[in-house]
Structures are given as structure tokens and as C-alpha cells.
Amino acid sequence: MALISTRSLTKTYPGGVTALQDLTLEVEPGVIGLVGANGAGKSTMIKTLLGLLEPTSGEISVLGLNPVSDGNAVRARVGYMPEHDCLPPDMIAAEFVTHMGRMTGLPRTVARERASEALRHVGLYEERYRQIGGYSTGMKQRVKLAQALVHDPDLLLLDEPTNGLDPAGRDAMLSLIHRIGTEFGISVVVCSHLLGEVERICDSLVAIEGGRLLRAARIESMTQGIDVLAIEVSEGTAELSEALTRQGLVVQADGRALLVRLSDEDTYDLILRTVAELDLPLHRLDQRRHRVAELFAQDREAAHV
Amino acid sequence: MSEQSMIHDIGYQRYQGQRLGPRSIFGALYVHGLRAAFGLGRSAKAKIFPWIAVGLIGVIALVIAIARSQGSDDVGYADLPSIASVVVLVFLAIVAPELVSRDLRNNLLPLYFARPVSRAAYAGAKLLSVVSAIWLMMAGPQTLIFAASAFGQGDVFGELRGLLGGWLVAAVYAFVFGGLGVLIASLASRRAFAAGAIAAVFLVTLPVAGVLMSLGNKTLESLAPLASPTMLPEGVREALFPADNMPIGNYGPVYLAAGVLVPALCALQLILRYKKVSL
Missing domain, CATH: 3.30.70.980 (YebC, transcriptional regulation domain)
Structure with missing residues (x-):
């Protein structure tokens, strides 16, 4: 089954800006890089996959479900890491991630356990009882990833996960994403405007520009025969x-x-x-x-x- | 620990267990908000202001309980909300921004709406949390008065009837104050602005209604309290339990309708506000 499939997907904002235009693609499970310049339509694509934005026309299916009509079912099985800051500085990381787990339907004790686990997997186990406000940028990015991971999603949508990180932090984040995709068995869509960054960890790449599909293929097939x-x-x-x-x-x-x-x-x-x-x-x-x-x-x- | 204890990296575990539906998620969000209103599960700093307000209203309740034990029947359970309305207002100006503006400021909404939490559910849970918190901070002290009075005198059923009436009046206050307070707070992402705006709306309308009442026109005098959210609940109380506290004339039904409509419109407006919020 295709992880994500769209047919002639078009999204025009009320202001008349077309963010996605006639996008048709089929993506298999794995680590998928969604690349494009700023404003290419990556974030719009992510929000459409989550069912937060309704496409103007065309069809979309995520994990075999329709995010427009079956939004809650899709959102229960997807983890989303936004591009921008989205953490309450006065909350303790473990409590915040626990709360987010509960908001996805985990029972109380399970949420607490899985929050600890998620924070351990992103490398914040020792620091998990500290307030988020005292964290470095790199640690905050990890908390954002942990809250997307806490409910054991089948698909992770990461919007510019390496934003604001130094080179070492970038490498650590990328290898963590690669591990999630391979060892954890969770499919990941990584948005980035840096192709060189994601091509290292992805199985397949989707490139969009100006809301149009530039190319979508598996990495091997891209480097083969050409x-x-x-x-x-x-x-x-x-x-x-x-x-x-x-x-x-x-x-x-x-x-x-x-x-x-x-x-x-x-x-x-x-x-x-x-x-x-x-x-x-x-x-x-x-x-x-x-x-x-x-x-x-x-x-x-x-x-x- | 045994000498042979060692750390096992058990790797990532998939979760096959139970996943709760939207109703349980709504409940979790509601309880989370209610706890946060009193600073529970939060830092010590977040507890200071709510508990000062609770302490103040507790003192007021204590004074009422003492007065009643001395045989004074002038102040009853239903009087507590109006006597303590300023304290309740302060509590509202602390709690509503804490629950609503904070999420806006910290950009938390995308995280909620990317989960099985609908915009209406989010708005509803937050509103109910604030309304419940306000009701509890009045109903709790009312119960204290009841405990003191029931043990002191003995007319337990009479006291109980009074307590239930007091709870109902507290609920009217909670819905009107809470509904308007959350709606105002949802429009400001800065806590200080939200608190200021709530205080302004409740306090500025109070003298306006007062001036209208003193103009001498009988009808105007009866209807002017409708213009002030601070006075409206007292008018509803007069309509429910006539006691000549407020000159509402024959307009009791109007007050009852307003007491239902104002919170309902606030809730509707709140849902619309969150439907429009862009992520």
C-alpha cells in the first residue's frame, strides 16, 4: 500500500496564492525527503497531509485514509513536528510530552511511560525533568521530535527538523531521523530546503518547486543509468x-x-x-x-x- | 541493586495497546486545564496568584460563616458570589489568559490540531475548564459555610436548600464570567493584555450600567444591568430567587434568557474564533 498518494492535488489559498498545483505522486513507506526552496509548498503539503488544510481540488490519501473526511483517524496515526517554536517554556519536558501523548489518545500511565521512552530515544533522558525554557535550541528540537513520536505513529511528518542547529546538531538530528526510519520502522517525511542534507538519509526524494512536482523517485533510481x-x-x-x-x-x-x-x-x-x-x-x-x-x-x- | 545489574537498551517498542477516542481526549484536555487553573502540576510560581484569590474568597466565606453563627441571616450562600465578585474577577483575569493566551503565545495550537483534537473540542474543553474552576472557587467556600452552619444550628435541610441555591447562582456567575473571559483571552496572545482586556470589559461596563440606572427612568433602571456582565448574574439571581437585591421589575424572563444566551453566544464565538485560526 502506498504511504501517501495524491492525484492532481491543488491548493489555492483564499488570497489567490496557489501553493500546490496539480500534484500527482505516489510514495512508498520509508524515509522520504520532501525538498524545495522556501515557499515551494512543502509546509502546505504537510498541512494537507494532516488534514489541517483542505485541498482546493484533487485527491489525497495518507496511510490509506482520506485526511479530509477521516482527519482524526489520520491524525491519530501521524506525528507532526512543526517548523517553528511550539513549546511552552514554563513546562517540564516530561510533563509536556506526556500531555501531548494523552492528546493523541494514550491512557494516563501509558502516556507517562512512553513520554520517558520518547525522550530517551531523542537523547534527553537525563534532562527530562527540567523546564523546557532552560533548554538549548538543539534540545528543544529534540523535544519537538519526542512529542511527535510519543504516541508511536506510523508516519512522522518533520518540517525542517534541522532548523537552527549547528553542524554537529544537524548530523545528530539526521542520524536520529535515519534511525527512526530504519530501526523503529516508522515512515518519515522530512521537509528541507537543503537537498544535500536529506539525500544522505532518505530512501526516496520528492522535489517540488512553485507547488509543482519536479521529481519523485527512489534515490537508487535517480543515480542509476544517468x-x-x-x-x-x-x-x-x-x-x-x-x-x-x-x-x-x-x-x-x-x-x-x-x-x-x-x-x-x-x-x-x-x-x-x-x-x-x-x-x-x-x-x-x-x-x-x-x-x-x-x-x-x-x-x-x-x-x- | 545486584552487582550484575546493567543497562539493557531494549530499543524502540511499538505500541499495540489501547488508544482512546476523541471523548476521552476531550476529558483529558478538560482535566489538564482545570488543574492548570489552580497551578496544579505546574511550577510554584504558577500557583501563587490563583491561590491568593482562593485564599481571599476563603476569608470572605469565613466572615460570612461567623456572621451566620452569630444569628445573622442577612447574608446567605447566594450572596457570596456578588460579595466576592471582585475576587472572582481577579481569578478570571489570571486563569483565562493562563489557559488560552499561553497556548497562542507558545504556538501550541498546531500541536493540538495535528492530533485528534478538533478546534471545537479544544475551545469547548478550555471554556469548560475555566467555568469549572470559577465555579469551584465559589462553590468550595459556600460548602465551607454550609459545614459551619449545619453543625452550628441543626436545620440541615434548610441549609442544604440554601447551599444548592448558592451553587446555582455560582454556576450563573461562572458561565457568564467564564464565557466572556475566555473569549476575550482567546483574542490576545499576551497574558498581560488579555488580563487587562478582561478587567476593562468587566469594570468599565459597571459604572456605565450604574449611570443608566440612576437616570430615573423605571424601565431603564430595570434593564441597565444587562449592559454589564458584572451585574448580569445578579439580575439572573433576582429572577431565580426574588429578594429585592436588584430592581429588575417584570423583566425576570429577560434576565433568564440573557443568562443563557450570553454564555452560549460566547461559546459559539469562541468556536468560530478557533475555526478561523491559521496554523
């Missing part, structure tokens, strides 16, 4: 580029090198033959792995054309 060849010749780079383009290849200049998309094994031969025909001194010919970021950059260029 490797490029980098060719460097001592002279005649322009000639070679022209010749290769005539052969029907997509050629891109990258500094002194030329990048050619490797579609099949013939590409190698084709390039070698062309270089030989032009009698150019070949300096380097090697395969390069695309970083996910570059793929998105290409998609974005394509989308703007």
Missing part, C-alpha cells in the same frame, strides 16, 4: 563538442571538460571514434556519478524552458 562521461582534450574542445552534438549526443561544457550523458555502451565507442576522426589529443575520459543535486538542477532548467 551517469555522465567527462571528456577532456588538450585542444579542440569546441570542435569536439560540435561533432558530438552532430552525432546526436547531449553535450555540456563543464570547465575544460565536456560532459556527455551516458545512455548505453555505444556512447563510449561513439566518443572514441569521434575523437579519433578529429585527431584530437585525448586527455581524459571517465565516468562521473551524478550527485542528486545536479539532477534536480537539470530538471529545474528543463522546467523553466
Whole structure:
């Protein structure tokens, strides 16, 4: 069963701003990165998944349920960590997380136990009886995660969980999220505007821009089969580029090198033959792995054309 | 502990047990609010002001109990709310912002509404918490008076009837004060502003109604207390238990209707306010 699926999902705010436009996607369980620039529609997407916002048109299903008509059922099985500060400074962390557990339907004693457990899993076991106001930013982020985790959800929605953290805090938070996704067996949607950050921990990525879907795929499939060849010749780079383009290849200049998309094994031969025909001194010919970021950059260029 | 004790990392445990429905969640939110109103389960600082107010009304109740034990029947159970209305008002100005404005200020609403807590349930639970807290702070001391009087004299049934009437009047006060207080507090995210606004609405309307009453027009005199939430409950009391405390004339039913409508409209307005809140 798909974790999340949408069909032509569109959300237009009363002011006329379209935050999501004709978004169709199907996401399998796992750790999912939802990436896009600020204002791309990530937060709107999260709120729509929670049933807090009603889509203007289109269909949406989360954990096989419809968040619009069956909101409480969805919200009982989802944990949400908002982007902004949302903690009462004058409350003790353990009590706050317990209260939030009860608000999701846990009985009193269970809520207390699971609150302690959740705080232990995020690394705040020793400090759990301190007031939240005295916590550092990193610790507050952990409390926010703990309150989303306390009721053992099937899906966690994390909105910019690394916001405001220093590099060490970021790494710790990301590995914690990765653990939740793998060891705890809870699916996670991580929102971020930093692709490099989430690509390390995600199974699949969904990229949106301007409310439109840029790309949604599993990480492996993104890096597979779309490797490029980098060719460097001592002279005649322009000639070679022209010749290769005539052969029907997509050629891109990258500094002194030329990048050619490797579609099949013939590409190698084709390039070698062309270089030989032009009698150019070949300096380097090697395969390069695309970083996910570059793929998105290409998609974005394509989308703007 | 044995020497061989060691820490076992049992890893993450999924929860397969019982999950309670929206009604239990509503109950938990209500109890949480009621406890928070008296600072229970909170820091010592949060307990100071509510308990000062409770202490003051306790002193007033003590004075009434002593007066009654001396044979004075001038002050009854139903008089406590109006005698202590300023203290009740102070309590309201502390509790309503504590329960409502604090959540707004700390951005807690997204956490609630991302759970199986509907906006109406949230508004309703908060309102009921405040109303109950106010009622308890009047009904408790009334019960103290009853305990003192019933043991002192012996007309237990007469005293009991008086106590029940007093509880009813306290409930009228609680609903009018609580309804309006929570609604005002829900519009301000800063506690101090909310408290000030509550005090302003209740205290500014009081002299306005007073001036209208003294203009000499009989009808105006009977209807003016409707304009002040501080006087309205006393008018309802007059309609329920006529005792010539307030000149409401033949407008008893109007006061009864207002006593029901004002809290109901406040509750409705409160739900609408939370329906509109953006996350």
C-alpha cells in the first residue's frame, strides 16, 4: 500500500496564492525527503497531509485514509513536528510530552511511560525533568521530535527538523531521523530546503518547486543509468563538442571538460571514434556519478524552458 | 541493586495497546486545564496568584460563616458570589489568559490540531475548564459555610436548600464570567493584555450600567444591568430567587434568557474564533 498518494492535488489559498498545483505522486513507506526552496509548498503539503488544510481540488490519501473526511483517524496515526517554536517554556519536558501523548489518545500511565521512552530515544533522558525554557535550541528540537513520536505513529511528518542547529546538531538530528526510519520502522517525511542534507538519509526524494512536482523517485533510481562521461582534450574542445552534438549526443561544457550523458555502451565507442576522426589529443575520459543535486538542477532548467 | 545489574537498551517498542477516542481526549484536555487553573502540576510560581484569590474568597466565606453563627441571616450562600465578585474577577483575569493566551503565545495550537483534537473540542474543553474552576472557587467556600452552619444550628435541610441555591447562582456567575473571559483571552496572545482586556470589559461596563440606572427612568433602571456582565448574574439571581437585591421589575424572563444566551453566544464565538485560526 502506498504511504501517501495524491492525484492532481491543488491548493489555492483564499488570497489567490496557489501553493500546490496539480500534484500527482505516489510514495512508498520509508524515509522520504520532501525538498524545495522556501515557499515551494512543502509546509502546505504537510498541512494537507494532516488534514489541517483542505485541498482546493484533487485527491489525497495518507496511510490509506482520506485526511479530509477521516482527519482524526489520520491524525491519530501521524506525528507532526512543526517548523517553528511550539513549546511552552514554563513546562517540564516530561510533563509536556506526556500531555501531548494523552492528546493523541494514550491512557494516563501509558502516556507517562512512553513520554520517558520518547525522550530517551531523542537523547534527553537525563534532562527530562527540567523546564523546557532552560533548554538549548538543539534540545528543544529534540523535544519537538519526542512529542511527535510519543504516541508511536506510523508516519512522522518533520518540517525542517534541522532548523537552527549547528553542524554537529544537524548530523545528530539526521542520524536520529535515519534511525527512526530504519530501526523503529516508522515512515518519515522530512521537509528541507537543503537537498544535500536529506539525500544522505532518505530512501526516496520528492522535489517540488512553485507547488509543482519536479521529481519523485527512489534515490537508487535517480543515480542509476544517468551517469555522465567527462571528456577532456588538450585542444579542440569546441570542435569536439560540435561533432558530438552532430552525432546526436547531449553535450555540456563543464570547465575544460565536456560532459556527455551516458545512455548505453555505444556512447563510449561513439566518443572514441569521434575523437579519433578529429585527431584530437585525448586527455581524459571517465565516468562521473551524478550527485542528486545536479539532477534536480537539470530538471529545474528543463522546467523553466 | 545486584552487582550484575546493567543497562539493557531494549530499543524502540511499538505500541499495540489501547488508544482512546476523541471523548476521552476531550476529558483529558478538560482535566489538564482545570488543574492548570489552580497551578496544579505546574511550577510554584504558577500557583501563587490563583491561590491568593482562593485564599481571599476563603476569608470572605469565613466572615460570612461567623456572621451566620452569630444569628445573622442577612447574608446567605447566594450572596457570596456578588460579595466576592471582585475576587472572582481577579481569578478570571489570571486563569483565562493562563489557559488560552499561553497556548497562542507558545504556538501550541498546531500541536493540538495535528492530533485528534478538533478546534471545537479544544475551545469547548478550555471554556469548560475555566467555568469549572470559577465555579469551584465559589462553590468550595459556600460548602465551607454550609459545614459551619449545619453543625452550628441543626436545620440541615434548610441549609442544604440554601447551599444548592448558592451553587446555582455560582454556576450563573461562572458561565457568564467564564464565557466572556475566555473569549476575550482567546483574542490576545499576551497574558498581560488579555488580563487587562478582561478587567476593562468587566469594570468599565459597571459604572456605565450604574449611570443608566440612576437616570430615573423605571424601565431603564430595570434593564441597565444587562449592559454589564458584572451585574448580569445578579439580575439572573433576582429572577431565580426574588429578594429585592436588584430592581429588575417584570423583566425576570429577560434576565433568564440573557443568562443563557450570553454564555452560549460566547461559546459559539469562541468556536468560530478557533475555526478561523491559521496554523
